Amino acid sequence: MKILVALKRVADPDNANKVKIPGSGDRVDTTGLEWKPNPFDEYALEAALRLTENGQQPKTRAGEVVVVTFGPKETETTLRAALATGADKAIRVDATDDQLDGDLVARALKTLVEREKPDLVVMGKQAVDGDSNQVGQILAELLDWPQATFAATIEEEAAGSVLVGREVDGGVAKLRVKLPAVVTVDLRIVAGASVYSTKTARTFKYNEGVRFAALPAIMAAKKKPLTEVKLAELAADTKLKVTYAKFQAPPARKAGIKVKDVAELVDKLQKEAKVL
């Protein structure tokens, strides 16, 4: 199986309080922020690697994973990390965040999918910066492929399909999607028994979480192919559909109050908060 994984570099969500908005309110000031791969995209990569190997013999690849990101030169660090973790080749589409929106990324990805011809596209359900949650869905529509979003489990099936489990209210919905398809993943996809290729025994359990890149693999990643593509090559029309009118920080939270006993708490919940 050949899988395309879309990876986005985002400002470290642990330092979200460092995000600043200048007085003009026309943008988010990203200077001084630390960057990380979008966690959901890291889960997507882990899922893709599991689908292209026998879990018992992870060093032998049994498929191909191509990672792609949209970003400036520095985002190649994110791609190298993905290559060190196990991806087979990487593509960087040269662009900056302000030149992109979900629609344009999906249209450019469509062209890349037509070039690379993967059996499956896997990506995070959303990026933790904009939280738009659009690209996977738009891409499936543009390609006219089936989609399964918020995947918690993926099982490859012999008949050219994947069985995707989605956690919904009251249980798990299973969707059988014929390949080629687009799958976006949720947090639980990295649990020990979430993803199985046809080669991995169902009794096998992965370590929970995203695998570590071994130090020799980090060195070897330098030799794996990483190509750069211009955004204009992939999308003739690079006009954005989403325009931002104004950025504004959420209002600062007011300090809470301390109550002296349970009676006062109940009183306030009844009379002030009116929740009891």
Add this chain to the structure above:
Amino acid sequence: MADPVSLDALISIDHLLSEEEKLVQATVRRFVKERYLPRAAELFAKEQFASDLIPELAELGLLGASLTGYGCAGMSPVSYGLALEELEYGDSGLRSFASVQGSLAMYPIWKYGSEAQKQRFLPGMAKGELIGCFGLTEPDAGSDPGAMKTRAKKDGKDWVLNGAKMWITSSPVSHLAVVWAKTGDGDARSIRGFIVERGMKGFETPTMHGKMSLRASPTGEIVLSDVRVPEQNMLPEIEGLRGPLSCLTQARFGISFGALGAARACFDSVLAYAKDRVIFGKPIAAKQLVQQKLVMMAMELAKGKIMALHFGRLKEQRDLLPAQVSLCKKNNVGVALEIARTARSLLAGNGILLEYPVIRHMLNLESVFTYEGTDEVHTLILGQTLTGESAF
């Protein structure tokens, strides 16, 4: 209040690292954070070694990481140093295990062993299936290893070893020990290295209990009572004290990075604490006495890191002189211990609880200060280097 700037951002050390080195650092950092830190205090408290992590350390390539071939990762000196620094951010005991396996057990075989010895032992050691230790120090011969009493006498095709080694990291869990013994009557030039294997009759490794430092790393003795070691287990390519000392030079280089990891863990912990802990109506971070201490820690961390990187870059070009490694080990371990002690005092009562990593690192660093050349021995090495006069 202005936005605080992290120490890493302040000294911008990232600009001195390659993409690959940053990735090594980030990987080992995540490994330690996810796999070791949640258990660090408990392992220390219970005097337990995380032997279940050995396969994962091996899988990451952290055993014998600076060696080439035989299944070793072949990391550059700086990458190797950064990896050890992250391991020691977890615990000096964890880093000690990696240092001993790579620099003290695997290195002498890799450097001075026969091809057959390398083929036989190194791949298994890199995989963590064979654990090694290093038998040099004796109850009465620490800083003066030339005074060792352990002897090897030729008997037919075997060597017969007798003696006792002490303070041996990993000896209780080891499958093999690189033991240094005199083959003559007392001359240090007759020192040779022997690979003593678990199961050889007369080879015992009793655990030393009651340590208040490096509790997460097993330390023991090596007792040798008429141990018959076949000729092919002697390291053929080295004679004299230079053998064990060259291994120590490798290990000490790693320690000069490693100790900074322990110090950084203390700094991170105390900085977060100082911002939270309010006394006399203000966080202690807003007190001049506290800021002075935090700034001292930050300066020493910055200087130590820059020095370690400098010698790491130099080592990429050529072997370091032992005195250069002494300079770096003495300085960085000394300041790390000072940082840990200061952090301990800033945490006040909380500083003695294992809930914070500080007391654990502080106690661990007491060992790191003393082992691999005591602070005093490094002073004498440097004193001799600068003056030409031996003051040993």
